[in-house]
Amino acid sequence: MARAATTSDVFNAIAEPRRREIVDLLALGYRRDVTELVRKLKIPQPAVSKHLRVLRKVGLVTVHKAGQRRLYELNAEELKPVHDWIQHFEQLWTDHLAGIKEAAETTAQDLAARNRSAPGHQRHSKE
Amino acid sequence: MARAATTSDVFNAIAEPRRREIVDLLALGYRRDVTELVRKLKIPQPAVSKHLRVLRKVGLVTVHKAGQRRLYELNAEELKPVHDWIQHFEQLWTDHLAGIKEAAETTAQDLAARNRSAPGHQRHSKE
DNA sequence: GTATTATATTCCTATAACAGAATATGTCAA
DNA sequence: TTGACATATTCTGTTATAGGAATATAATAC
Incomplete structure (x- = not known):
């Protein structure tokens, strides 16, 4: 067997630094669209979309369609397992x-x- | 590029559930030898040794030689980055x-x- | 309609994981 | 020395990654 999928649980999802950065950006409470995240992170848009996909799959973020934009919102509750373990x-x-x-x-x-x-x-x- | 190495930082190291279990066992404060961990985890000894190697490389555990045994001890301070981030x-x-x-x-x-x-x-x- | 913008997906490649089995290394005891 | 025990390493096969480039999909504007 290979390494567990990044989408298998939150621990694997947040192992990637860029994804933690995305979570950080969304933690401020505002919904952000992808373009905004691309600007802040300074990485290519497809990369951001792919990271967001992982975060979506583990439930760490939710999407809200707004025209041609997708507004991403943090679902911090999914971080609780990490919090509980580390505490x-x-x-x-x-x-x-x-x-x-x-x-x-x-x-x-x-x-x-x-x-x-x-x-x-x-x-x-x-x- | 592939996924970041499990030994690249603590976040990657603890993404693996067995390694978290090992950390849990060592968190009780006692030094434990490998055989003891093997008994508790019920996984093959080479697997345990390999997980311990990862934990060693990121500084999460330290080893103390005691005859033919290796006593492993948790170095909980290395978990602080995770704690700080999640908090x-x-x-x-x-x-x-x-x-x-x-x-x-x-x-x-x-x-x-x-x-x-x-x-x-x-x-x-x-x- | 066409063009433009916003986002997601696909294809490719290199890398590294984990599991299992086998083997190597190291230490103690008789 | 030989053997038993404790631990670590190596090898193989399968799988999934992340990055880059290109492309696809979808919505808006003209």
Whole structure:
């Protein structure tokens, strides 16, 4: 099997930066037509239309026909699954709980390993 | 160009449900070895290792060698970009602000269009 | 009608994903 | 050393992407 389709769920849809930009633009509350989005994003119109198609398919935006224009509107509710998932981790960013967590999991073995290397955080190891 | 690599940023990395599950398991604060993750996830060990590799590359997890085991630990800070982005929309879910937004964007044109069709929300049009 | 504007779709190509199976690497124990 | 265990990597096949260019569809204006 290949990677899950971008249209399979919101997580996949918003993985693409341009689509997040579109969502950002629509988040201001105004309906925007495609031409306006093209101007703001500075990418070709077909590209915008294709991104909008993905966003439509996952329900993140809705369209309203207005003459030859299509006014796009954000349906922010569809972002809720992302919000709900990410919120579980919010507490892990506070130094307070991070300390508790650290203390809870610190074993003698961990301490030994920590003393061999630098004690400071060394994030972003990237493989 | 193809779709952005899963390792290109956190948004792409967490688009895969199994990887979110791994993050969830690690979020409890304990370091877990791969075998433990395999047991919980009920997917083949190579699959888990491959998912962990992606998570490592984007900095979402760190590894600590412990004998022949690798203890994986969540680095929740890397989730912050997702949290920051999604939080901008939180207010849009409250009915209160949704009403304000609706009022702000309602123009004569919108009203005309709305009167022609149903006035209620019709979300999830899916194309 | 024709021309123009707005938007969507199609075709093409290069890239990379994920799953599965097999295999490699590394560590411990006897 | 040999073997058992833990984890990572490689290979293959299928699938879907995103970009670019061209084209199609639809609505408006003249």
